[in-house]
Amino acid sequence: MLNHFMELSPLTQTIIATLFTWGMTAIGAALVFAAKAFHQKLMDSMLGFAGGVMIAASFWSLLSPALEMAQEDDVAAWIPAAIGFMLGGIFFVGIDKLIPHLHPTSQVADAEGYQPTNRKRSTLMVLAITLHNIPEGLAVGVAFGAVAADLSSASVTAAVTLGLGIGIQNLPEGVAVAMPLRRDGMSRRKSFFYGQLSGMVEPIAAVIGVLAVTAIEPLLPYALSFAAGAMIFVVAEEVIPGSQEEGNKDLASMSLMIGFTVMMILDVALG
Template identity: 75%
Template sequence: MVEFFTGMSPMLQAFLATLFTWGMTALGAALVFTSKKLNQKVFDSMLGFAGGVMIAASFWSLIAPALEMAEQNSSLPGWIPAAIGFMLGGLFLWTADKVIPHLHPTLHPTTDGHAPEGMGTRNRRRSTLLVFAITLHNIPEGLAVGVAFGAVANGTSGQSLAAAIALAIGIGIQNFPEGLAVSMPLRGEGMSRRKAFFYGQLSGMVEPIAAVIGVLAVTLVTPLLPYALCFAAGAMIFVVAEEVIPGSQENGNKDLASMSLMIGFTVMMVLDVALG
């Protein structure tokens, strides 16, 4: 797989990698053609697994290389760019969460505090709010892949092509339940299978766009690399803490979701360390 990407421009590498992550979103959404309702335990375990993958990817693929880059290429202590970038990523998602109208697909809509969020939600259709939610959360994932491939192109130590590919694989794996989280509720409300699938896969389209932006940012302005890597990590951790973990545990499957998170973390850690 590494040989396939070798010799390509970083923009093409990131674009192809995020086509895979988009495809995994579409694959999850495609389950709507086989069923109208998914077993809640299965879905909660998938969410927990996705959360573990995102946490592991945030550290092993983003924060750890950023710390090494900052220590080698900056006059500041390595933790300063990492901390600034990480917090800015979380603040960016928090702000977007307050502004962009959306409805968390993994949280039960009748539970207190799980109503539609953002500005102008009153006149928005449920399908639109669900797509906005997953699209919002896919931005940092696409950005993370783009920044990772951009770091490889810059020849930065601590980041290899195999590690960037491992990150894309991990994000693709955790995108599977995201597509499912949009399509299944819409199908359950009576929407046709084709429309439910369309809306489910639509949210993944933002990842190739975000990846290209990430590559451009770090290849044009190399000093941004540590900040950009940790920015993507902070945004991903915000998504995990704000939605993925609560959504996986609110239906009483806490132990199952927690163990699935541990498995997801382990799988992503092995992928990154073994390939990177």
């Protein structure tokens, strides 16, 4: 099956990979049909795990290949990586200030970003997870774009591993939207719908990423680093604080380390 997948075009590979990551978000959201509630410790550990996966993916699947690619250019290898990484963080600072969103465990009064008065809690929470998923989808698209450029440091296996890791950490993100909505009194069907909806942006962001880097190959080291910077910003600003704000700091921190270790093993062993 993998051999057949490798024969597909990079764009098709990207779409398939991000449909999988979207599907994992939907599976997480679907747990709202099977459970009345999730224990807070379980929620926090799942978010911590997701953060660990994102951190590991940011280095092994994005920054490290960017540094290897940049060595082939005339400039110092760290320059594209540093510029792209910081631009990714700066860009999402702006997005964070602009788009209204709400952490799943927070009250509407604590929502961030531009705040028109008619925003609903459900909309704000979906926007929060959607913000998480933009850099994840972009990362997958850029990874497959690197393969399309036939660069020695890129491989389909590594790109698939990145998609697998992001898919794994998308499951708790689906739960993190659907369960709080259910606790707020929303029906199970609507809670599931909004939970999976947050993952819809990943295929869109991925297609933009793969088309951009295949059209302008010199952008690749910057694009990979940009995606890494965006993911690290999301982890530092949203995921880690969200996993620890209920007091389960040690549990969330150890879960983060487990997530990091799992993604590291996947990337090194398979990539």
